[in-house]
Amino acid sequence: MRTSIHFFFLILLAIASSCSQSRTVKGRVTSAENGKLINRAEIQFEGSIVKSHTNKRGVFFIKATDSARKLTIKAKGYEPKELIIGNDSVVDVALVPEGYVMYEIAMPVKDSKVREEDQCKLKVASRTMVIAYDRHAENINTEDYSPIAENGFRLTSRNALSTFSIDVDNASYSNIRRFINTGQIPPVDAVRIEEMINYFNYDYGQPKGKDPVVIHTDVAECPWNPVHKLARIGIQTKNISAENLPPSNLVFLIDVSGSMEAANKLPLVVSAFKLLINQMRSQDKVSIVVYAGASGTVLNGVSGTEKMKISDALTQLKAGGSTAGGEGIQLAYKVARQNYIKGGNNRVILATDGDFNVGVSSDGELVSLIEEERKDNVFLSVLGFGMGNYKDNKLELLANKGNGNYAYIDGFSEARKVFVNEFGGTLFTLAKDVKLQVEFNPAVVKSYRLIGYENRLLNDEDFNNDKIDAGEIGSGQTVTALYEVIPVGVKSPLLPDIDSLKYQKNQNKASLNTTDLLTVKLRYKEPTGNEGKLMTNVLLDKNIPFTNASADFRFAASVAEFGMLLRSSPYKKGANYDHLISLASKSLNNDSEGYKSEFLKLVRSAKSLSTNNWISVIGEK
Template sequence: MKGKIVILLALFLSAFALLPDRTLTGIVRDTRQNPVARAIVSTKDGKVRAMTDNAGKFKITVPAYSKSLQVVAAGFVSKQVPLTAANDIQIELQPQPLPPGDVNIAYESAPKQVTSDFATMSVPAGNARTLIRQQANTENYKVINETGFQNARQQAVTTFSVDVDRASYSNVRRFLNAGKLPPVDAIRIEEMINYFDYSYPQAKGEHPVAIHTELTDSPWNKGLKLLHIGMQAKTIPTENLPASNLVFLIDVSGSMTDENKLPLLKQAFKLLVDQLREKDQIAIVAYAGAAGTILPPTSGKEKVKIKTALDELEAGGSTAGGEGIQLAYKLAKDHFLPKGNNRVILATDGDFNVGVSSEGDLQRLIEEKRKDGIYLSVMGFGMGNYKDNLAETLADKGNGNYAYIDNIQEAQKEFVHEFGGTLFTVAKDVKIQIEFNPAHVQAYRLIGYENRALKNEEFHDDKKDAGEMGSGHTVTAIYEIVPAGIQHAYLPKTDDLKYQKTNISDLGKTEEMLTIKVRYKKPDKNESVLFDLPVKNASKSLQASSENVRFASAVAQFGLLLRNSEFKGNASYANVINLAKGAFGKDEEGYRSEFVKLVKIAQAIDNRAETAIKE
C-alpha cells in the first residue's frame, strides 16, 4: 500500500513539473496611478525577477506552480500579490510611511550643540531645520567644512582634484528611502552631481579628456552666475579594453551577515562576473578573523566556477581587513599583467577591527602598494555600522573609485552599464586649476569637492595624488560666481592688498573670464601632461542652457538644501523638482526620474518637521 502511495505521489509531481511556465505581464502604479519605474517584480524565492520600465510595465516568466509575486520599489511598501488565472496584472503600491517619533526639532534662542548618533553638529539660533536621528547607529563620516566665497583680487587661483566617486548619492538615497534625512557629513555634493551621466562632447586628438564649459544664472541666488565645467573621458569600446587581472577582496566578518551586505554583495559581483571575457582573470580573497584565498586566478570564461566560489562565502568572525588587503595585493602582483588592468576590488562595510586597522596605517599601506601599478576600488555595503570615512580614504589613495551599493540596481549600474568606466582608467592623477579674471569676477566658490581641494602649488607636483577617470567617465564641477560690479552679502570682507596693485581696467580689455588648466598622467606614466582652455565671459539664461547644466544645477541645489547650506539662498524643493523635470533627456535607465522621487521624499520629511514646529 505504501509503495502505491509513493508511486502515485511521484506521478502527481511529475505531471505538475511538466506544466509549462507562465508568462505574466503587468503595470506597477502608485496610489495616484502614476507608473512606478525600476520596481523589482519577483517570485517569492527571488530566483526569477524582472524590473519595471519607465512606464511601470514588466514581463516575467514564472514556474507554473508559483502562487504569488513579490514587488519591491524604493520609497514604497513591498507587496505580495496572489496569482490568479489572469496573465495580465495591475499592481498598486502604497508610499512608504515616514516612521513616527524620529523627528527631533532643534531650535533655541541661542546656538547650541546637538548630539546625533553620527556627529555633533552646531545648530544656529532660530534654525528650525530637522535633525533626523538614527538609533543604535555607529556610522562614521569625515567632517565636511563647506567652502565659502573667495575674493578674486586676492585669491584668483583655485585648484582641486577630479572626483568620479558616486557613493554619497546612493548612500543619501538609502537614508531618504528609510524616511530619514542623511547626516550632513554624508552629503558630498560633487558625488551627487557626478552620479549622473552627462552628454559632453567626446575627447578627440592627443588628450584622453575633453573640457566643456557653460555660464548661466544661479537658480537660487539672484544676480549670481554658475560656471558649469564638464569633463569627458575618451570611451574605449569593450572589445578593445585591455585584459583584466582582478582580485575580489571580500569582507566576510560577522558584521556582514545582514541581507543588504554579504547576500547583496554576492549578487552584485555575479553581475560583474557576467561581463568578464576569456582573457580576463579573477581571484577571490576573503577575510574575517584571518584572510585566505578562496579562488586562485581563474579565467573569466569559467563563470560557473567563479559564481560557485561566491555562493560558498559565509559571514562570521572579526575583521582582519589589513591582512586581507596585503594578501589581495600579493595575488594581484604575482599575476600582474604588464599591459593590462590590474585591480583589487574591496567589498566591505568598512568596519575593520583586527590587524592594520587605523585609517592612517591603511592609507600608508595603500599608497605604498599603488606604486606597483595595482589600483584599488572600494564597494561599500550595509548600514548601521558603515564606515564611509575609511572606504572613501582607501579608494582615493588606491587610485580607484568608490561606490556605495544600496540595492541590486546600483550594482547593475556600476558593473554592467558603466563597466568600462568602473574598471578601466584612461587618465590618472587628474587635477584642475582655474585662474579667474578679477575684471569679470569679484568672488567665487566651488560647490562641493571639499575633500578634493589642493594647494595651488600641488598642481605642479607630480608626486601629489589626485583622481582618476575611467573609460567614458564624465566629471562635472560647478562654481558659483559673484560677477564684477554688483553688491552681494556673500562678498568676503577683506582689506585691499597694499603691494599688489592691479589696474582692473587693463584686465577688463580681454573678454576672458577665466582660464582652466588640466594636468593628467597616462595610466602607465609618472610624468603629467598639461593643457588649458580660456573661457570667455558669455552667459546664457538658465532656460537657454543645456540639459546638462539644468539637471546638474538641480542636483547641486538639492545638495545645498540637504546640507542646509548658508549659501542656499532661495533654494527650494519645488524649484529643484521643476528644474530637474525639465532636463530629464532620454533617461533610459530612470535615474533622473528617481531623483525627483527622492526630492519629494526629502520635502515630505521637512514638511512634517515644520508642522511639528508650528504645533
C-alpha cells in the same frame, strides 16, 4: 519464531513510514529587493500535487516525504524559484522581481531550533537562510562620515587660482538615496555635492585629439541667486568599446566578517560580483580573497571563461567572525602581483561595510599600506554595502589613496549600474592623477565659490608637482564641477569681509582681458605613466539666462541645489524644494536608464520628509 520476527520488522516499517510521511517543512517568503513579506506565494514539491500558500506573515507549512527534495516557490510579480532543501526542515526564501536575477548564499543561523509538532524527532535541526536579513542591525547606528566644511566665496583679487583633484566617485548619492527611501534625511556630512552631480552622465562630446580627455565649459545665470553666475566645467573621456578594453587582472577582496551577515551586505556582494563575472572574457583573470578573523585565497588567477567555477566559489561564502581588513588588503595585493598583466587593468575590488577592527585598521596604517601598494600600478576600487555600522569615511579614504573609485551599492539595481551599465568607467582607468586649476579673471569676477570637492582641494603649487596624488577617470566617464561666481560690480552679503591691503599695488584692470571669465588647466598622467600632460580651455564671459542653458546644465544645477538643501547650506539663497522640483522636471532629457526621473522622485520624497519634520538623523533617538 520466524513469524514473530517478520511481525517485528513490519512494526518498524510502519513506524518509519509514519515518521517519513509526517515530515513538515516550514518557511518564510520575502522580497529580495526590500525584505517585504510576500502573501499568497505558492509552494509545491516537485512530483507532488499538494500545494501550500504563504499567510500574511509570509509563512508557509508543507508536508514532505523523504524523497521530496526540490521545492518550487511562485508569487505574482516575482521570478519563480526552485530550491533543493535536502534534510532541512526550516527554510527562508527570497524572491526577486520579474526581469531580475539574484544569486543566493546559504549560511547557518545562530537561532537554529526547530519546533516539532509531531512525534518524530529529527536528529539534526538545521536552518538554511537563502538571504539572512538582520532587522535589528538598523537600530544600532555607528555610521561614520568625515566632517565637511563647505567652500566659501574667495576674492579673486587675493586668490585668483582654484586647484583641486577631480572626483568620479558617486557613493554619496546612492547612500543618501538609501536614507531618504527609508524615511530619513541623511546626515549633513554624508552629503557630498560633487558626488551627487557626478552620479549622472552628461552629453559633453567625445575627445577628438590624441588626449583621452576633453574639457568643456559653459556659463549661465545662477538659478538660486540670479545676480550671480554659474560656471560649469565638464570633463569627458573617450568611450572605449568592451572588446577593445585591455585584459583585466581582478582580485575580489570580500569582507565575510560577522558584520556582513545581513541581506543587503554579503548576499548583495555575491549578486553584484556575479553580474561582473558575466562581463569577463578569456583574456581576463579573476581571483577571490576573503577576510574575517583571518584572510585567505579562495581562487587564484582563474580565467574569465570559467564563470561557473567563480560563481560557485562566491555562492559558498559565509559570514562570521571579526574583521581583519588590513591583512586582507595585503593578501589581495600579493595575489594581484602574482597574476599581474603588463599593460592590462590590474585592480583589487574591495567589498565591505568598512568596519575593520582587527590588525591594521587605523586610517593612518591603512593609508600607508595602500599608498605603498599602488606603486606597483595595481589600483583599488571600493564598494560599500549595508547600514547601521557603515564606515563611509574609511572607504572614501582608501579609494582616494588607492588610485581607484568608490561606489555605494544600496540594491541590485545599483550593482547593475556599476558593473553592467558603466562597466568600462568603473574598472578601466584612462587617466590618473587628474587635477584641475582654474584661474579667474579679476576684471570680470569679484568672487567665486567651488561647489563641493571640499576633501579634494589642493595647494596651487601641487598642480605642477607630478608627485602629488590626484583622482582617476575611466573609460566613457564624465566629471562636472560647478562654480558660483559673483561678477564685478555686484554687491553681495556673501562676499568675504577682508580689509584692503596696505602694501599691495592696485592692479591695473584696464590691462586685463574683459572677455575671459576664467581659464581651465587640466593635468593628467597615462594609467602607467609618471609624467603629467597639460590641457587648457578658456571660458568667455556671457550673459545667458538660466532658461536658455542646456538641459544637461540645468539638471546638474538642480542636483547641486538639492545637495545645498540637504546640507542647509548658508549659500542656498533662493533655493527651495518647489523651485528645485520645477527646475529638475524641465531638465530630464537623455534619461534612457531612468536615473534622472528617479532623482525627481527622490527630491519629492525629501520635500515630504522636510515638510512633515519627519527627520531621523543617524545617531539620534
